[in-house]
Amino acid sequence: MNDTVSTGTAMPPSAALEAQSLVKRYGRKPVLEGITFGVQPGEVYALAGPNGSGKTTLIRLLTGLAFPTSGTVRMLGADLYNGGHAARRALGAVVEAPAAFYPHLTGRQNLEMVAFLSELQGSETKIREMLVKLELLAVADQPVRTYSLGQRQRLGLASAILHEPQVLILDEPTSGLDPQGISRVHEILSELAWKGVAVLLSTHHLREVSAYADKVGILGGGRLLDEVRLGSKGERYRLRVSDPARAYAFLRTVPGVHNVSLRDVSVVFEGSPNAALAALVREGYQVQFLEPDYFDLYEYYRERVKHA
Numbered sequence: 447m448n449d450t451v452s453t454g455t456a457m458p459p460s461a462a463l464e465a466q467s468l469v470k471r472y473g474r475k476p477v478l479e480g481i482t483f484g485v486q487p488g489e490v491y492a493l494a495g496p497n498g499s500g501k502t503t504l505i506r507l508l509t510g511l512a513f514p515t516s517g518t519v520r521m522l523g524a525d526l527y528n529g530g531h532a533a534r535r536a537l538g539a540v541v542e543a544p545a546a547f548y549p550h551l552t553g554r555q556n557l558e559m560v561a562f563l564s565e566l567q568g569s570e571t572k573i574r575e576m577l578v579k580l581e582l583l584a585v586a587d588q589p590v591r592t593y594s595l596g597q598r599q600r601l602g603l604a605s606a607i608l609h610e611p612q613v614l615i616l617d618e619p620t621s622g623l624d625p626q627g628i629s630r631v632h633e634i635l636s637e638l639a640w641k642g643v644a645v646l647l648s649t650h651h652l653r654e655v656s657a658y659a660d661k662v663g664i665l666g667g668g669r670l671l672d673e674v675r676l677g678s679k680g681e682r683y684r685l686r687v688s689d690p691a692r693a694y695a696f697l698r699t700v701p702g703v704h705n706v707s708l709r710d711v712s713v714v715f716e717g718s719p720n721a722a723l724a725a726l727v728r729e730g731y732q733v734q735f736l737e738p739d740y741f742d743l744y745e746y747y748r749e750r751v752k753h754a
């Protein structure tokens with residue numbers, strides 16, 4: 447496993463969204479087998495997994511659209527299945543995107559309907575703000591049936607976050623969006639997380655999501671195979687040097703250089719690249735290259751799913 451990430455399924459008690467030992471069977475067919483994980487306030491958690499691994503089923507359980515065979519889901523500490531209103535009030539969600547809307551009503555009217563149903567105060571201003579944020583103002587007064595897929599996706603997100611939920615759950619929020627739409631959604635989700643919202647999304651786009659997710663849960667065969675915490679990028683370096691085994695041992699003694707490891711014929715470390723380079727050159731090593739060591743989530747995922 448890559449050194450820039452850490453894994454584990456331990457769940458601190460302060461998670462805004464907590465799934466505990468979730469099992470789902472259809473008849474005798476097991477779809478999810480004992481899923482336990484949590485999403486903290488301010489965290490973006492991406493669920494990844496091959497087709498049929500159970501992402502949509504898990505999202506349906508987490509949003510109360512389906513019931514588990516056993517296990518619990520808590521939203522801000524309230525039980526989703528028995529706690530009723532308290533848990534659901536905290537939740538905003540788009541499951542099976544794009545969300546369903548009244549096609550003959552305009553985008554604005556659809557949001558008014560959502561605001562009415564969730565008894566939102568001051569909704570006119572909030573709806574306008576949301577239309578601006580999601581870049582839908584120009585089409586706000588057109589019927590939704592005339593919207594493109596990207597516009598529907600953004601309207602779905604608008605309706606999910608209109609009541610300012612503390613937990614946001616989205617099934618593939620960027621599928622069908624163009625690059626500009628994708629980065630707009632990223633910005634919005636990052637901003638919500640920054641404000642303390644716990645965001646859970648499912649995705650097939652690992653390289654895209656690794657740019658802004660804090661954690662990735664890898665589902666495979668109905669189990670949570672791994673959780674990957676994405677480290678701060680650009681702090682690790684990799685170098686190729688003559689006699690890497692000896693250089694590895696030497697770098698471990700250099701001040702300002704830490705967490706040194708040997709990966710194949712490369713030496714990987716954290717800390718100051720200048721300190722490492724100067725020390726190696728001073729000792730007579732020939733350094734062929736030194737570069738930032740970016741963690742490739744996609745490659746890691748492929749290996750993890752292959753060996754599951």
Ligand SMILES: Nc1ncnc2c1ncn2[C@@H]1O[C@H](COP(=O)(O)OP(=O)(O)OP(=O)(O)O)[C@@H](O)[C@H]1O
Binds near residue numbers: 477495496499
């Ligand atoms: N209502 C159902 N009855 C029986 N089996 C079901 C039902 N819903 C889902 N399944 C099965 O559960 C498994 C997981 O399906 P799910 O849709 O959750 O996977 P997914 O990871 O979301 O897949 P994809 O990436 O293709 O969307 C599949 O084998 C699917 O056939």
